[in-house]
Amino acid sequence: MSLATTRTATLNNGKKIPLLGLGTVPSNDNPAGVKDQVIAAVKAGYRHIDCAWFYGTEKYVGQALSELFKEGVVKREDLFITTKVWPSYYHSPEKSLDASLKDLQIDYVDLLLQHWPICLHGDENGLPSIPKDKDGNIIYDDDPASGTKFISVYHSMEDLLDRSTKVRSIGVSNYSISKLKQLLPEVKKHIPVVDQIEYHPKLPQQDLVDFAQENGILIEAYSPVGSEGAPVLKLPLVKSLAEKYNVTVNEVAYAYHILNGRAALPRSSNLERISTNINLPSLTREELDELYALGKESPERYINDPWGYGLGFKWWKGDTLSK
Ligand SMILES: NC(=O)c1ccc[n+]([C@@H]2O[C@H](COP(=O)([O-])OP(=O)(O)OC[C@H]3O[C@@H](n4cnc5c(N)ncnc54)[C@H](OP(=O)(O)O)[C@@H]3O)[C@@H](O)[C@H]2O)c1
Numbered sequence: 001m002s003l004a005t006t007r008t009a010t011l012n013n014g015k016k017i018p019l020l021g022l023g024t025v026p027s028n029d030n031p032a033g034v035k036d037q038v039i040a041a042v043k044a045g046y047r048h049i050d051c052a053w054f055y056g057t058e059k060y061v062g063q064a065l066s067e068l069f070k071e072g073v074v075k076r077e078d079l080f081i082t083t084k085v086w087p088s089y090y091h092s093p094e095k096s097l098d099a100s101l102k103d104l105q106i107d108y109v110d111l112l113l114q115h116w117p118i119c120l121h122g123d124e125n126g127l128p129s130i131p132k133d134k135d136g137n138i139i140y141d142d143d144p145a146s147g148t149k150f151i152s153v154y155h156s157m158e159d160l161l162d163r164s165t166k167v168r169s170i171g172v173s174n175y176s177i178s179k180l181k182q183l184l185p186e187v188k189k190h191i192p193v194v195d196q197i198e199y200h201p202k203l204p205q206q207d208l209v210d211f212a213q214e215n216g217i218l219i220e221a222y223s224p225v226g227s228e229g230a231p232v233l234k235l236p237l238v239k240s241l242a243e244k245y246n247v248t249v250n251e252v253a254y255a256y257h258i259l260n261g262r263a264a265l266p267r268s269s270n271l272e273r274i275s276t277n278i279n280l281p282s283l284t285r286e287e288l289d290e291l292y293a294l295g296k297e298s299p300e301r302y303i304n305d306p307w308g309y310g311l312g313f314k315w316w317k318g319d320t321l322s323k
Pocket of ligand 1: 226
């Protein structure tokens with residue numbers, strides 16, 4: 001059986017990306033636990049770490065990296081590290097990146113993503129990260145459905161890529177087809193290398209995946225097991241494929257993306273789960289298609305954050321802004 005940790009894809013700028021990446025959202029309100037998660041992952045063979053300023057865990061990722069480098073487990077150039085510019089920091093992507101680099105204790109990231117195509121009202125340090133008025137409504141600096149300021153944020157990231165050594169590639173996250181269609185004609189020089197979106201067998205979105213592929217954009221799948229409670233792992237087809245191939249249900253869920261050429265970004269607070277779920281079962285084309293078909297009957301999006309309203313995604317619970 002081959003290992004998921006060894007699979008890579010080539011981005012539209014010629015650089016390689018490992019297709020299994022460790023997510024670093026904190027589990028169980030324990031951001032410090034991310035340090036051991038990163039160490040366990042890298043020792044098990046992971047070479048891709050998905051970080052973000054917003055997660056509040058980059059300091060712990062940095063501590064893990066520093067130990068791993070010191071012990072000689074890996075070198076910086078062996079790893080693919082991503083960070084993201086949160087919408088409340090939209091006015092200063094470079095400052096956001098510098099804050100991330102400082103915490104991560106590295107001098108460049110392999111990939112800088114625009115976390116969401118929206119602009120929130122943060123101060124010069126991006127705070128508060130989710131600004132709200134006295135009635136609890138999110139305070140935007142541009143209309144989330146019709147605004148175009150998000151495009152200038154991408155332009156700033158393009159400039160950063162051109163003039164600094166702190167970034168190797170740039171991309172986007174939480175871009176729907178309509179947002180990509182707005183952005184792509186305005187790109188100056190650097191087409192996003194990836195679009196990071198929620199994706200798993202319960203959330204069919206072949207139209208977005210096809211559109212991204214037509215434009216040379218690789219899909220990174222976040223919440224590959226459906227986030228809290230891991231609902232995707234309870235699907236009977238996922239269980240039966242795990243039995244057939246003698247792998248875990250997690251490994252089937254990650255293979256669903258990796259064998260389709262997408263990156264999968266799981267997270268776990270369970271170090272054994274991180275270390276052992278690295279096999280890549282050889283699911284057939286037919287089985288991959290059956291997994292895709294699962295979500296067609298009753299599609300389910302598990303991350304329905306309110307700042308995702310108006311972006312034009314399907315099945316976003318509570319979204320009254322998207323047309
Ligand atoms: N760009 C974005 O806007 C965005 C949004 C969300 C996420 N992300 C990225 O994607 C990463 C992963 O997404 P995610 O955290 O939403 O979801 P996920 O990896 O789909 O789900 C993680 C959850 O599933 C549980 N789990 C995993 N395997 C399990 C098993 N065999 N049995 C029981 N529970 C199991 C984990 O619990 P244990 O801790 O007990 O293993 C954890 O609570 C994040 O860390 C982040 O890097 C990006």
